[in-house]
Amino acid sequence: MPVWPWVCLCKPPTRMKSKLLLCAFLSFVWTLPAMAQKVSEPPFTLVKSEPPFELRDYGVLTVAETTIEGDFDVAGSLGFRRVAGYIFGKNQNVSGASEKISMTAPVTMEAQQQQWRLHFVMPQGMTLGNLPKPIDSSVQLREMPPQRMASVRFSGLTTAASIQRHTQMLKDWLTQQQLAFEDKPQVARYNDPFTLPWNRRNEILIPVKAGPPP
Numbered sequence: 297m298p299v300w301p302w303v304c305l306c307k308p309p310t311r312m313k314s315k316l317l318l319c320a321f322l323s324f325v326w327t328l329p330a331m332a333q334k335v336s337e338p339p340f341t342l343v344k345s346e347p348p349f350e351l352r353d354y355g356v357l358t359v360a361e362t363t364i365e366g367d368f369d370v371a372g373s374l375g376f377r378r379v380a381g382y383i384f385g386k387n388q389n390v391s392g393a394s395e396k397i398s399m400t401a402p403v404t405m406e407a408q409q410q411q412w413r414l415h416f417v418m419p420q421g422m423t424l425g426n427l428p429k430p431i432d433s434s435v436q437l438r439e440m441p442p443q444r445m446a447s448v449r450f451s452g453l454t455t456a457a458s459i460q461r462h463t464q465m466l467k468d469w470l471t472q473q474q475l476a477f478e479d480k481p482q483v484a485r486y487n488d489p490f491t492l493p494w495n496r497r498n499e500i501l502i503p504v505k506a507g508p509p510p
Contacts, residue, residue, distance in 0.1 A: 348449045361415035375414030387428035402484035444504040476505040
């Protein structure tokens with residue numbers, strides 16, 4: 297695990313060093329949102345917006361996914377390592393070589409009875425036909441059909457209570473909009489673990505059944 301320079305001092309820092317370290321830390325913190333903005337996200341057409349709620353139409357998406365047993369935090373950590381391993385080179389293309397695939401956001405999780413399914417959406421232009429095959433058999437590639445999704449955005453930590461509260465908020469909004477939906481909520485997280493909780497972007501996503509536009 298890398299150790300940041302400001303915790304590797306051999307002796308207590310002077311006042312000047314303390315100021316420099318504070319500046320370095322604040323610069324690092326303030327650059328995290330900009331770093332996050334460089335990660336691509338799946339495109340969608342915005343159908344309706346009533347912040348913090350949105351109704352979106354997504355096209356065909358190709359995902360790399362894995363299924364994990366355990367609670368949300370354990371499954372999220374293990375699942376992320378598996379799928380991240382795939383995009384960072386634990387794969388094989390038609391030539392027998394490995395490829396690095398760009399990271400995207402969000403990292404999405406969905407409950408599957410006693411398991412969790414975690415997926416990354418692959419970058420635009422990458423399909424089942426041109427993606428390298430995963431070496432880890434626990435990682436699969438799948439094509440998701442076009443889908444209308446409802447979302448609610450929130451910050452902070454994705455605790456069980458927060459997920460439950462925002463899921464119910466989104467369901468209540470959909471009911472008010474007289475929209476039928478599938479009871480298959482997904483938790484979408486857009487930031488790295490170093491992002492401060494109040495700067496994080498999280499979403500609950502729920503598939504909306506086919507019907508006329510609102």
